[in-house]
Amino acid sequence: MSFTLATWNINSVRLREPIVLKLLEEEAPDVLCLQECKSPVELIPTEGFEALGYRYMVARGQKGYNGVAILSKIPMVESSAQDFANLGHARHIAGTLENGVTVHNFYVPAGGDVPDREKNEKFGQKLDYLTDMRDWFRAEKPQKSILVGDLNIAPREDDVWDHKKLLKIVSHTPIEVEHLAETQEAGDWVDVTRKDIPDGKLYSWWSYRAKDWDAADKGRRLDHVWATSDIASSGHSSRVLRDVRGWEKPSDHAPVFATFDI
Template sequence: MAFTLATWNINSVRLRMPLVEQLIAERNPDILCLQETKCPDDLFPAAAFRKLGYEHIAIHGQKGYHGVATVSRRPIEIVEKRRFCEIEDSRHISVRFKAGDKAILLHNFYVPAGGDEPDPAINPKFKHKLGFVQEMHDVRADQPDGAGSILVGDLNIAPLEHDVWSHKQLLNVVSHTPVETESFEAMRKAGAWADLMRLNVPVDEKLYTWWSYRAADWEISNRGRRLDHIWSSNNLVPAFEGYEILRTARGWERPSDHVPVIARFSL
């Protein structure tokens, strides 16, 4: 049985609900993980999602900032809304669902952006980001009884040289500094997570999921970064059939600066 899973930093779910509807009309994923919903739970547009066929909804939101949501066409069970760094931010939710005969634990993350100055001594936002990634070491891919795990979200780090438009120019820019990328990859490997987007894509091939609002013409300049990720436990790698970065969504009306990434699995 095949299923599709999409992850997207929507940058305000209520403001950009028409774009969500466009994504669903064009790609119709079975499960949709949103980040930066910027919406308290009582104002989340659950009725609109149910009208679109997403009867099963798990949300962890707050007013004006952060927020994650996982909506699904198939039953899901909320497992955890984890707090990181002793800060009450809505940046994680995990759910469990069935695919074929396998139980899958799905993590939806929104990692702190980290501000502008890559120095934890003078920038508390960057210090928070580094601490958050360090605590993610405890999020493990391996599950008991052969269950599978998937981790998706806006992880706000472009770890590899060709996950950014210019490795040399961005080495001192938050999201691609060595302290971030090294910690990020160490965390991923410690958790035994497979980076599905790079499985069959050469490391010297550019991959972007985000283009800044600051660019006069994002498409022509193409100064992107891969900030959005899809990982899985190793026992799900054989079921992974590929993914799509929906680059055209960056050109939709009033877009997010991130675009959806859609993964296909066969279980």
Template sequence: MRLVTWNINSLRLRLPLLEKLCATVQPDVVCLQETKVPDALFPQDGVRALGFEHLHYKGMKGYNGVAILSRLPLTPAVNTPVWYGQEDCRHVAATIHAPGGDIAVHDFYVPAGGDEPDPAINPKFAHKLAFVEEVTTWFAGQKPARTVLVGDFNIAPLEHDVWNHKQLLKIVSHTPPETERLNRWQQTGFVDAMRHFVPPADKLYTWWSYRNRDWRKSNRGRRLDHIWVTPDLVPDLASMSVLEDMRDWPSPSDHVPVVMDIGQQD
């Protein structure tokens, strides 16, 4: 199964980029974040024209929104919690009926958290911390198996997941309260599949701000997008790539897709 995760930053706006992406890498499953489209307006025809007959999504107008697009049959998960008491379309899950056996896929868009890393004065940061805590508690009681967890977590946990560790320790996405919570979430039964291929001592980014006019020259990136798997899938991890060149495509997202092959590809 070839899986892609991507914060597309508006599905309807970047449907042509999704088409180009799919023609380039031929994924079986695509997990999107920030689709920014209510369910009634989801472009089903355009997505199905790309070969994805099986869809599961939650969306709202203007922001948030997650979607799983699959060439393989899927069964939607219908009992996922309402995180932080808000149905703000940040999580969708399904069982993918892959040739090598069923795989549960969870697609998350974690709150960004605003600019001030103080939950006492910034409700957005408080929301982010509480969201990760709730998700951690839920997964701790699940004992997940044959599970892939992907998405834009809006947290770069490791020193070399950011362009300057010391400088970003007080910047939302790399602060200790966030990274410590993300590590506890991962410890509920997951392995960092991207770092399975790229050692923690090597730089690894998936996001570059729109504010950087020459993003390649400055390379002030962060790894905000993640793929985790349960240990039983680690032997099946075949390859991983971060599609950095897509940051140069016309009207790009500020995130680039991550591609993961699970099992040997045909």
């Protein structure tokens, strides 16, 4: 079975319902994972999604912030929803597709502005969240699984617009990169995006603060598609839909796609 999957931090699914529908109409991924939905589950606007064939959804929601959802054309059942670091946040949901592949959708905490857990509680929460993810993957080794989402870390030097300038900026600090690497290793995850696009600058997020985000191009690759090593070789055709960042009333993230033949 071949299926295409996309991940997208939508920054309010209700506010940006029109561009979600536009993406589904134009690109028609079989599975779409959304983060930062900022909506209780019962208020997610599913009618339009269902009309386009996305009849299956698993989600966790909160009013005004966080929230994750997986929309699917393929039959899917909820398989897990974890509260890492005991934050009480809707940041993880997993669904298993009819071919037995489990899709994990994550929204890792952003971590605030100061990369010091003693001065910034949010940074500590981010590191604790990643530690809990790592420990969970060590205890329950995932197989036949895909992990996607806004992990809020750009790990490689070419995942940011300027490596040296961002070394002390949250999302690219060495301690965050180390925590993410440990999480990846714990689950034997392969970075499918970088397997397909191994070289060169690659971003999925551009700040709203830039007057002309496209010209400035000060991006970061915060959104990821991973797969367990047993199925990673089946992933291909990875791409970031950069143009979506320029759509009307956009999210500050662009969708990341990959196709799997499993």
